Amino acid sequence: MSIKIDTKSAVTQTLLEQLQKHASKVEFMPNNEIVDAIRLLEDKGIPNNKHEDYKYCNIESVLRKEFKTVEQSFNELTHDDIAPLKLDEAINMVVVNGNYHLDLSEKMVVKRFNILPLNDLFPAEKNRIASLAKSKTDALIALNSAFTGNGFFLEIEKDAVLPMPIHIIYINSGKQNNVVNTRNFIHVRENAEVTIVESFYNLGTGKVFSNFVSEKLIDENAKLTCYTIQTENELTYSVNTNQVSVNKYANYTNTTLTLSGELVRNNHNVELVGENCEASLNGLFITNGNQLVDNHTLIDHQVPNCQSHELYKGIAKDKSTGVFNGKIFVRKDAQKTNAYQSSKNILLSDSATINTKPQLEIYADDVKCSHGTSTGKIDEDALYYLKARGIGDDNARKLLLQAFAQELINKLEIESLQERVLHLFEKAL
Amino acid sequence: MANELIEEHLQNDYKWGFTTNIEADEAPKGLNEDIIRFISAKKNEPEWLLEFRLKAFRNWLNMVEPEWAHVHYTKPNFQDIIYYSAPKPKKELASLDEVDPELLKTFEKLGISLEEQKRLTGVQSNIAVDIVFDSVSVKTTFKETLAEKGIIFCSFSEAVQEHPELVKKYMGMVIPPTDNFYAALNSAVFTDGSFCYIPKGVRSPMELSTYFRINASGTGQFERTLIIADEDAYVSYLEGCTAPQRDENQLHAAVVEIITHKNAEVKYSTVQNWYPGDKDGKGGIFNFVTKRGICLEDNSKISWTQVETGSAVTWKYPSVILKGNNSVGEFYSVALTNNYQQADTGTKMIHIGKNTRSTIISKGISAGFSNNSYRGLVQIKKGASNARNFSQCDSLLMGDKCGAHTFPYIEIKDKTAVVEHEATTSKIGEDQLFYCKQRGIDNEKAIGLIVNGYCKEVLNKLPMEFAVEAQKLLAISLEGSVG
Numbered sequence: 001m002s003i004k005i006d007t008k009s010a011v012t013q014t015l016l017e018q019l020q021k022h023a024s025k026v027e028f029m030p031n032n033e034i035v036d037a038i039r040l041l042e043d044k045g046i047p048n049n050k051h052e053d054y055k056y057c058n059i060e061s062v063l064r065k066e067f068k069t070v071e072q073s074f075n076e077l078t079h080d081d082i083a084p085l086k087l088d089e090a091i092n093m094v095v096v097n098g099n100y101h102l103d104l105s106e107k108m109v110v111k112r113f114n115i116l117p118l119n120d121l122f123p124a125e126k127n128r129i130a131s132l133a134k135s136k137t138d139a140l141i142a143l144n145s146a147f148t149g150n151g152f153f154l155e156i157e158k159d160a161v162l163p164m165p166i167h168i169i170y171i172n173s174g175k176q177n178n179v180v181n182t183r184n185f186i187h188v189r190e191n192a193e194v195t196i197v198e199s200f201y202n203l204g205t206g207k208v209f210s211n212f213v214s215e216k217l218i219d220e221n222a223k224l225t226c227y228t229i230q231t232e233n234e235l236t237y238s239v240n241t242n243q244v245s246v247n248k249y250a251n252y253t254n255t256t257l258t259l260s261g262e263l264v265r266n267n268h269n270v271e272l273v274g275e276n277c278e279a280s281l282n283g284l285f286i287t288n289g290n291q292l293v294d295n296h297t298l299i300d301h302q303v304p305n306c307q308s309h310e311l312y313k314g315i316a317k318d319k320s321t322g323v324f325n326g327k328i329f330v331r332k333d334a335q336k337t338n339a340y341q342s343s344k345n346i347l348l349s350d351s352a353t354i355n356t357k358p359q360l361e362i363y364a365d366d367v368k369c370s371h372g373t374s375t376g377k378i379d380e381d382a383l384y385y386l387k388a389r390g391i392g393d394d395n396a397r398k399l400l401l402q403a404f405a406q407e408l409i410n411k412l413e414i415e416s417l418q419e420r421v422l423h424l425f426e427k428a429l
Numbered sequence: 430m431a432n433e434l435i436e437e438h439l440q441n442d443y444k445w446g447f448t449t450n451i452e453a454d455e456a457p458k459g460l461n462e463d464i465i466r467f468i469s470a471k472k473n474e475p476e477w478l479l480e481f482r483l484k485a486f487r488n489w490l491n492m493v494e495p496e497w498a499h500v501h502y503t504k505p506n507f508q509d510i511i512y513y514s515a516p517k518p519k520k521e522l523a524s525l526d527e528v529d530p531e532l533l534k535t536f537e538k539l540g541i542s543l544e545e546q547k548r549l550t551g552v553q554s555n556i557a558v559d560i561v562f563d564s565v566s567v568k569t570t571f572k573e574t575l576a577e578k579g580i581i582f583c584s585f586s587e588a589v590q591e592h593p594e595l596v597k598k599y600m601g602m603v604i605p606p607t608d609n610f611y612a613a614l615n616s617a618v619f620t621d622g623s624f625c626y627i628p629k630g631v632r633s634p635m636e637l638s639t640y641f642r643i644n645a646s647g648t649g650q651f652e653r654t655l656i657i658a659d660e661d662a663y664v665s666y667l668e669g670c671t672a673p674q675r676d677e678n679q680l681h682a683a684v685v686e687i688i689t690h691k692n693a694e695v696k697y698s699t700v701q702n703w704y705p706g707d708k709d710g711k712g713g714i715f716n717f718v719t720k721r722g723i724c725l726e727d728n729s730k731i732s733w734t735q736v737e738t739g740s741a742v743t744w745k746y747p748s749v750i751l752k753g754n755n756s757v758g759e760f761y762s763v764a765l766t767n768n769y770q771q772a773d774t775g776t777k778m779i780h781i782g783k784n785t786r787s788t789i790i791s792k793g794i795s796a797g798f799s800n801n802s803y804r805g806l807v808q809i810k811k812g813a814s815n816a817r818n819f820s821q822c823d824s825l826l827m828g829d830k831c832g833a834h835t836f837p838y839i840e841i842k843d844k845t846a847v848v849e850h851e852a853t854t855s856k857i858g859e860d861q862l863f864y865c866k867q868r869g870i871d872n873e874k875a876i877g878l879i880v881n882g883y884c885k886e887v888l889n890k891l892p893m894e895f896a897v898e899a900q901k902l903l904a905i906s907l908e909g910s911v912g
Contacts, residue, residue: 347844360835362854365826369854376847
């Protein structure tokens, strides 16, 4: 694969050159996707704040500042490194630096689901890769498509109801600055039900730009519940794209908790393509220091009689920035749509910033859509109430913030995960 | 049900499409420095104003027409526009009798007869009208009454001649000539507009009103309005317009600037009914307007109220910069689009001072094949402690071929700020219609009632004298679907 780059953006050029040096050939990716990817990157480059979708999240400037050189050298990980990250009640799978790691992953004790490295796929399965997340639509998807690692393909068989959740641990372990493109495809077949936990860690010593793309296809009457736990350290700059397609009577829920990471950008693109399906997107972030967390959601109501709910909460401290950009898109034929969106934020410092942009774009008339967003401080009355009962100022504030966050932490229906997140949340406070 | 009524309405033609035959003193088509010099010379302007125009023009040459708005249209050819057209100058007018009778007829057709104005105002007057008829102000009524109070209310060109120090001081203060593509264009080629100055401690005894009309074929209109309220002053300012039917698209790029000093208040209301194009979306006015006010000093207030029913394409964001402490900004809007109209409108509230408050109430109604967007920005700057904002943006859809969109931007950099935003989109409920019909109210009237109720919050903010016309315009725009 030879790539000729003639782009105005030096950042894009450097990045592509460096990635080419290290990347192995992406065999499972359809050729046209790679062509589209390179074309888009050549034309548009990596998005900066002039790009409307990346107005508050300047990826190009991060790359220019932090990733002048890319090394792509990694530390080896052992079972001991992984052990504390595992969840006892779940089947733990491990993806290291973008590649599905067979040795570190647990052997399958539960039947009726298959997981395979992307390189080992049969042609029929291969065809599904990039069927949802198209290079043409976004520069970061394009970057991923062109240089992705050997991720995994996960399939839940028809009618299978998994008795325990699947826990996928994504780990980066770079020695120096590196760029990791992780990819996966999750296919939940008809009537199947599964809960998937996706945790993200950086155990490396170098800075990492992690560009994650996940395609999730949910067939008729199936149910997929996802919990995304983002606890990467301050060396991590990540863009996470979830491209989801929900079919008839199916149900998709994602709850994303962002507890650390220097820059975290989440793109949740959900297409409701079958009637009577339902999607819920929930999110909570707490930011410290100079962190930037940018949550983008797009719910595309393509057919009638679907429902969507969104609930996002954020707490911004120090000099950090929190962004929520949610779009509800109701197409012409999507009558009887019900779509609700709510975003609530608390600012704890005068140097912190909250930007919100809830959008409705509606082309059908028989719909009920609403969004609400509020940003404010800790309720003085509630604080007074607690203080009047002998609770110190500090503790009272923590209590109120915890109560604010609890609504979202409670959505995690796995006890040990809830405890883990609660602990991390308290630490971040 | 509503669909049928809208279909019916689609058959209705623009009722106020007529042109008046007055010989115009026109500049040649096109735009270059010579044209600007021509306009400036024609208006006998001082050197600094010509410099202002030329600076704006040179900036404009390097600017790109904005494309971010949710509207689609064929871009106007700026070289195909006549930038200056004035009715033949007449000698000083002593009474209304001396005004061109054709002109008077035009206003009569619009229902704003000057005779009536005069009769009404024989003893106690309520509205002063400064008529802009094709770029040049023809007649200013009530001037004397206002002069007694020290209020200056005149055409922009008159202000340039008689109060150059005020114009020079305030013009471009809120909207610099480099602000945006259309503001720069306006700064370069504006021909006339209104100027209003309320001196210290004066409450304007009447509501000031201006009617704008686009007339001679092929003329774009580039007005400039400048309203200044000095300390403790108050004024309620009204602006409204209807335009004759045209086949080609006409460009309208106005600039409105409002400046309030300490404890001052300006209430600006407008009803806009430019020609929206015919039922196939042919013709119609492009309305690309920059309106912005600044609460320069403490305890001042600026309030925008608008009823937008016309124009083929609207691009308009009346904004308030809340610089003074305790200042207040308000935005109340009803935007109605029908047929192939497109509107992208909203507001910006920039909080800089302490304890500043802003309220945004926006009601959108889309029918036919139209698209109606709300786009707004609420920005709380660092140090704007205890800033408060409440925004509500509701959309009503009538028919399944139209679109309603909301694009609010909320940027907060102060921890003591409290900002709330909510938006809903819905259609007229079958149960609401049923309730009305059950009580013997027919379909058309029922829809009228419901839409009026939906807009009530905004219509209530209009001054009494204007509310009647606003309702009339709203009714005409939705005729067939609104009683």
